[in-house]
Amino acid sequence: TGDALLSVRGLTRNGVFHDISFDVHAGEVVGLAGLVGAGRTEVARAVFGADPYDAGTVDVRGERLARHDVPAAMSAGIGLVPEDRKGQGLVLDASVQENLGLVTLRSATRSGLVDLKGQRTAATRIAKQLGVRMSGIGQHVRTLSGGNQQKVVIGKWLLADTRVLILDEPTRGIDVGAKVEIYQLINELTASGHAVLMISSDLPEVLGMSDRVLVMAQGRIAGELPAEEATQDAVMALAVSTSAPHEHPAPKNEEEGPRGH
Template sequence: MRISMQNIYKAFGTNQVLTGVDFELLDGEVHALMGENGAGKSTMMNVLTGLHKHDQGTITIDGNETYFKNPKEAEQNGITFIHQELNIWPDMTVLENLFIGKELKSPLGLLKTKEMKALATQQFDRLAVSIPLDQEAGGCSVGEQQMIEIAKALMTEAKVIIMDEPTAALTEREISKLFDVIASLKKEGVSIVYISHRMEEIFAICDRITVMRDGKTVDTKAIPDTNFDEVVRKMVGRELTDRFPKRTSKPGETVLEVKGLTKNGVFRDVNFSVQSGEIVGISGLMGAGRTEIMRAIFGLDSFNCGEIWLNGKKTAIKSPDQAVKAGIGFITEDRKDEGLILDFSIKENMVLPSLYSFAPKGIIKEKSEKDFVNLLIKRLTVKTESADLAVGSLSGGNQQKVVIAKWVGIGPKVLILDEPTRGVDVGAKREIYQLMNELTERGVAIIMVSSELPEILGMSDRILVVHEGKISGELRSDEATQEKIMTLATGGQ
């Protein structure tokens, strides 16, 4: 399927998002679409699939001018969109999610459950995924939910698949398997639009790249004809020196110590400590228990035994409220369901954990609150016209900045970052890394869970690797390599 979008314009109210975008997709190619958060990448694909109606411009498919009324019509015509924000129904089973709206039924209207399970198992085997089909989807990790979405798209027999940050929540092993699937789809003539901020992936699997900036197409090139620095310069409109800023803070006293933390069937005998001014990276495969350990420390989930010590004192943390009062912040990997209240404004989300500090006598000091929010918006360069806009109206990367801002705002002693740069562009990533450095310079102890090995290697002072619910090894930053981390993550020595 060959797609051409020419001179596309789209505005939401007074906010002009697309201003004359051009994009071309060829048969059987993997085409990268890159740009900073808010550049208009997802909006352009939403226009193509009929979610948004464009204001101006032309869309042709296989030479015919074509406009879809809605995403379902686009899917019926062979174009499937795997969105960055997952469309999972948490109270339904994995199988029900895979076939929602596309259930197989007998002439009498009875579900062909056995046939659906066989098709689902076939796609899961293709992706090397092992998730029980009768499990509630809400009980799956974000990475598992992502694989469910990918499997769902593969079952549509699409001619074009749009993937928006498909690997953001996946581990190296799952990413490798997805790349194998993309290669086989390409051989079958399926075209892929690949939206990602992970530069290594773009250069590994894509044929061409289109770069967008501020709602416009900057350039389209064959991958062999460009390089990392040129792409970054076109994305951000400036040179971006040093991908990972140099770590200068020196670890001080132990702030957080975890002793023998165990949750039956999830993780066991977890022991580690974090010092002030230190970044401890947590690596491991999906399902290894990394996030579950962090949730237990923050009081979101219970555990069977073990101790948590803060500043040399044993602490009982049984709820997030107690964790916040103790000086612990937690930036969750699931920003949509756990990190933000999408209908609330940017301001309301940012002040939520520290609201009482603005209302010591029950009355909110509006000027102090406004100054606090504006400072955070400026510091984290959140792209918005107003702090009063609903946070759900922001791009995914800017939503992530709001999540980080609200926890930075409490002045934490310990900050847990679970996939802090998921879905964030290369320029914004560096801003987050610089903020992490600033926090550690002030003595904040940071725990960073990440599936991106370059990020783990580039920002950690020490690296802990989790395998099957247990810490399988610890590496200093000066001795760590991707190979050593993966060896420990897969149970090796």
């Protein structure tokens, strides 16, 4: 692995997550595991600028990002493949070409006119590279399979030369064959020096793909496991823990039960 491309320090959103700190280096996949409701998606959206936060910092390649500023995050080289592929990642009634060109639309515009030929050439190249199965670049993305839709969501960030890619449940709802293709794509990204932060509720997926696993519990990072120590039992023990570090530990005589998920 190379230098830290993404550095998060003390990220806090009151009542949602607290004191989140981690790095993601060039050439590595960092998995973010935890139970539903642990705050994983909320952290990802805050890093990307989609949601506000109350304290902490996000640096990309040593440059500090403004809070709650998606264009700044995109310009710095962060991409987010959201958990809700259809609702947040795609314009379903637009074509494959139009969806692939969403992130690069501004850079492809001169004097108010979009370079459609250039957009089409780039979209065709990336669709072929990712193996998107379609009748043509003009096919509505709504009519693609889930796996091919996900390739389009990822492809638009690759066209923008994104250096840090956040993947939130990247293989949810897609078939086994498409999952393998997504895994191969992630490996190709890290091999070429990209950094990947991957959130997944599929524990075998997290363990199989990650160089390091961060485990969240109750809005905090409960622990970090290197790949060689990350087992399902070790991850689950941290995920259900109520002993994530607190600023003010409760007195020992207070009963503290696990929070429901």
